[in-house]
Each structure stands twice: as C-alpha cells, then as structure tokens.
Amino acid sequence: MRYIFCMKPSTDRTRTARGDKAARHTALTAEIATIVLHEGLGDMSVRALAARLGTSDRMLLYYFTTREQMILAVLHEISDRLSHLLAGHSTGPRLSPGQFLTRVLALAHEADVAPFMQVWTDVIARGARGMQPYDSVARDVVRAWMAWIDSRLTPLPTGAQPGRAAAILSIVEGISLLEAASPGSTTGVAAYLAALSDPAPPRPDSP
Amino acid sequence: MRYIFCMKPSTDRTRTARGDKAARHTALTAEIATIVLHEGLGDMSVRALAARLGTSDRMLLYYFTTREQMILAVLHEISDRLSHLLAGHSTGPRLSPGQFLTRVLALAHEADVAPFMQVWTDVIARGARGMQPYDSVARDVVRAWMAWIDSRLTPLPTGAQPGRAAAILSIVEGISLLEAASPGSTTGVAAYLAALSDPAPPRPDSP
DNA sequence: CAGAAAATGTAGCGCATGCTACATGGTTCT
DNA sequence: AGAACCATGTAGCATGCGCTACATTTTCTG
Numbered sequence: 001m002r003y004i005f006c007m008k009p010s011t012d013r014t015r016t017a018r019g020d021k022a023a024r025h026t027a028l029t030a031e032i033a034t035i036v037l038h039e040g041l042g043d044m045s046v047r048a049l050a051a052r053l054g055t056s057d058r059m060l061l062y063y064f065t066t067r068e069q070m071i072l073a074v075l076h077e078i079s080d081r082l083s084h085l086l087a088g089h090s091t092g093p094r095l096s097p098g099q100f101l102t103r104v105l106a107l108a109h110e111a112d113v114a115p116f117m118q119v120w121t122d123v124i125a126r127g128a129r130g131m132q133p134y135d136s137v138a139r140d141v142v143r144a145w146m147a148w149i150d151s152r153l154t155p156l157p158t159g160a161q162p163g164r165a166a167a168i169l170s171i172v173e174g175i176s177l178l179e180a181a182s183p184g185s186t187t188g189v190a191a192y193l194a195a196l197s198d199p200a201p202p203r204p205d206s207p
Numbered sequence: 208m209r210y211i212f213c214m215k216p217s218t219d220r221t222r223t224a225r226g227d228k229a230a231r232h233t234a235l236t237a238e239i240a241t242i243v244l245h246e247g248l249g250d251m252s253v254r255a256l257a258a259r260l261g262t263s264d265r266m267l268l269y270y271f272t273t274r275e276q277m278i279l280a281v282l283h284e285i286s287d288r289l290s291h292l293l294a295g296h297s298t299g300p301r302l303s304p305g306q307f308l309t310r311v312l313a314l315a316h317e318a319d320v321a322p323f324m325q326v327w328t329d330v331i332a333r334g335a336r337g338m339q340p341y342d343s344v345a346r347d348v349v350r351a352w353m354a355w356i357d358s359r360l361t362p363l364p365t366g367a368q369p370g371r372a373a374a375i376l377s378i379v380e381g382i383s384l385l386e387a388a389s390p391g392s393t394t395g396v397a398a399y400l401a402a403l404s405d406p407a408p409p410r411p412d413s414p
Numbered sequence: 415c416a417g418a419a420a421a422t423g424t425a426g427c428g429c430a431t432g433c434t435a436c437a438t439g440g441t442t443c444t
Numbered sequence: 445a446g447a448a449c450c451a452t453g454t455a456g457c458a459t460g461c462g463c464t465a466c467a468t469t470t471t472c473t474g
Contacts, residue, residue, distance in 0.1 A: 174381025
C-alpha cells in the first residue's frame with residue numbers, strides 16, 4: 001500500500017505548532033554555520049559544538065541524526081550564504097583575467113568574504129586528504145567556484161578556455177593556503193601577478 | 208660540577224656494541240618516511256604506524272619519546288631526501304618565471320618527485336589549520352621552497368622581486384591542492400599559465 | 415483530563431588515541 | 445657469577461569520540 005502525494009488528511013503530525021523539528025534544524029544549522037565562519041571548522045566534534053551552543057551532543061544528533069549529516073548541512077548553509085554574497089559582487093562588466101584576479105584577491109581580504117575563503121580552503125584541503133564528507137563537498141565547491149569565475153571573465157570567441165578559470169582558482173587557493181600556513185609569505189604576490197597578467201601600461205610620468 | 212666536552216673516559220655507555228639506540232632511531236625514521244611518501248601522512252598515529260612496521264607503539268615511543276618528535280624526525284628525513292632530489296634538478300641555467308613554472312609543474316608529476324609534493328602540500332594544509340607540529344614545519348617548508356625557487360630564477364637587476372617566488376609557489380601549491388581535491392580540475396592550467404607568463408611567440412604557421 | 419507524542423536529560427557502550435608502569439628476557443661489564 | 449643495563453612485551457590509564465538505550469519532562473490533542 002503506497003501513499004504518494006497523499007497524506008493522511010487531518011492527523012498530520014509532521015508539522016506541529018511549536019515544536020517544528022525542521023525549524024529547529026535549520027536554526028541550529030544557521031548557528032553552527034555562523035560559529036564555523038567565525039572560528040573555523042575545527043574538528044567539528046558534536047560534543048564541542050554542543051557545548052559551544054549551550055546544548056548537548058544528544059540534541060545535535062537528535063536533529064541531525066549523524067555528525068556527517070550535520071557537517072553537510074552546515075557546509076550547505078555556508079555555501080548558500082556565499083552565493084548570496086557573491087551575487088552582490090557579480091555586477092558590472094566581465095573582466096580580463098588579470099583584472100579579475102586583482103579584484104578577487106582584494107575581495108578575499110574584505111571582512112565579510114575572508115571567513116568564507118578560509119573555510120572553503122580548509123574544506124578543499126580536507127577533501128584533498130580524502131576526509132569524509134569534506135571530499136565530496138570539496139569537489140562541488142571547486143566546480144561552483146570555477147563556474148562563477150568563468151561567468152565573470154570576458155568570454156572568448158574560441159569557446160571555453162581550458163585552464164583559464166582553473167588557473168585563477170589555483171592561484172587564489174594557493175595564496176590562501178600559503179598565507180594561512182605562513183602569514184606574510186605572499187606579500188606582493190597580487191601585485192606581481194597583476195602586472196604579469198595585464199601588459200604593463202606605459203608609465204605616464206616616466207622621463 | 209659541570210662536564211663540558213669532557214666524557215667519562217672508559218665507561219662510555221651511550222654507544223654499546225649492538226643495541227645502538229641512535230641507529231635504530233634513524234632506521235625507524237627512514238622506514239616511516241618511506242611509508243609516508245608511499246601512502247601519505249594519514250593520521251600518523253603511533254599504533255597504526257607500529258602495526259604497519261611490525262612493531263608496537265611501545266617501541267616507537269621508546270625510540271622517539273613522543274609522537275610529536277617522531278613526526279618531526281620523519282618530516283626532517285623527508286625534507287632531507289627532497290633536498291638531495293632537488294639538488295639533482297638544480298643544474299643548468301637559471302630560468303625565467305614562465306619557463307621555470309612549466310619546468311616545475313612537469314617535475315611535480317614525475318614519479319620520484321610527486322610523493323614529496325603531495326606530502327608537502329598536506330603538511331602545508333595541516334599547518335594552515337594550525338595543527339601541531341605541522342605548523343612550524345610548514346613555515347620552514349615554505350621558506351625553503353621560496354629560497355630554492357629564487358635560486359633557480361634569473362636574478363633581477365633591481366634586487367629581489369617581492370612577490371615573484373611566492374607567486375610561483377602559490378601557483379604550484381594551488382594546483383597541487385586542487386588536483387588532489389578534485390582530480391582533473393586543473394587540466395590545461397600549466398599550458399595556460401606558461402603561455403601567459405612568457406609573451407606569445409609569433410605563430411610561424413599562421414596565415 | 416488522559417494519553418500520545420515530541421523534546422530533552424542521564425548514563426553508558428565501544429572504540430581509538432597518546433602515553434606509562436611494571437615485569438622480563440638478553441646482553442655486557444666488572 | 446653477579447650486577448647493571450638495554451630492549452621489548454603486557455597491561456592499563458585517562459581522555460575523547462560518535463552514538464544509543466532508557467527515562468523523564470514538556471507539549472499538544474482527542
């Protein structure tokens with residue numbers, strides 16, 4: 001006997017008035033996402049997060065069923081927030097690779113975007129190590145970033161340039177990683193690469 | 208009472224005939240380094256490594272005193288091996304950034320160098336997350352890489368270029384990371400960047 | 415109001431970790 | 445031979461983890 005698109009008419013228990021498990025689920029997800037953006041992914045242990053939230057691990061697992069699903073929900077939430085953020089930064093004309101790189105490297109340092117960069121770089125690094133469930137998320141993140149980058153670059157007559165978006169993403173991630181591992185080591189990289197990507201303009205004030 | 212450069216003459220117990228703790232220490236270090244280069248850093252747990260080596264955790268801690276010191280010894284050994292490897296690849300004239308980038312990206316794919324790249328990228332990624340003792344090693348590794356890169360690039364009359372070596376290292380690490388996290392995503396990046404770094408030569412066969 | 419169901423507390427299991435205390439052969443020196 | 449010492453085995457501790465079983469409280473409904 002199958003009920004498809006056919007709920008029991010009156011006694012719908014999935015949505016009670018106050019309790020509303022789903023609402024608390026999304027609220028918790030949002031709270032954790034905010035914490036993660038402020039304090040990094042850490043080890044994402046349910047006990048530590050629960051203490052940080054003033055709850056018990058028991059409750060987190062009650063709402064998320066499993067640690068892995070909790071992580072996925074949180075990363076999804078973070079991804080959504082970044083999408084909205086990037087949408088606001090996706091105005092104006094498409095840029096050349098050099099211009100775009102300068103723009104995005106500056107963007108990565110802005111207070112509202114920087115936390116996302118750090119978290120995503122961390123996700124990618126964990127994915128690179130094969131950690132679950134970060135590995136699958138990392139692949140999605142890479143794909144999403146490259147699609148966004150391509151959408152912001154001047155289209156080429158020859159169709160999609162194979163390595164163009166991936167090159168920019170590599171540079172951004174590389175700088176992110178190095179800067180996190182060895183602060184100050186990437187000073188001057190943005191300027192160097194910008195000058196290299198776009199041909200040097202004639203100095204107007206040169207003798 | 209201080210003994211400086213003055214050992215007890217005959218009864219030297221630090222170096223017995225067969226036991227020779229130091230020798231076993233270095234032998235174990237070498238074995239672990241080889242394993243790590245083949246199978247990645249993993250979680251570097253003493254129990255797992257001991258099982259992998261056919262020993263007990265008890266013995267590893269006997270020779271290394273502490274897990275952290277074991278990790279440091281192993282990473283030092285790996286660093287040494289890479290130094291020797293790179294010394295062999297440091298012949299010939301210094302190159303332009305574009306040439307060097309192409310060269311080093313090809314090098315990173317060679318069977319003998321690739322394991323080192325993966326391990327170092329992992330070390331840097333862990334260091335970026337603040338993991339001990341990877342963080343301190345990561346800083347050293349970054350410094351060493353940049354010094355080597357600078358030593359292989361054509362020197363500039365204007366002295367050291369601020370972001371040049373760091374830019375190349377960022378690109379290499381970024382590609383390494385992205386390729387590990389999402390295999391195949393960086394196809395074409397090397398070619399794209401090489402063409403960008405060195406001005407496009409006139410196509411001889413163009414109409 | 416009674417009972418069902420949802421939300422939460424308490425306690426614990428099983429596992430893995432780094433590390434240690436103690437005992438015990440085996441070798442070497444006096 | 446006896447003593448000292450090195451190398452190693454066995455067992456365990458304390459901690460942290462994800463997760464679960466059970467009991468309890470709270471809330472909603474018939």
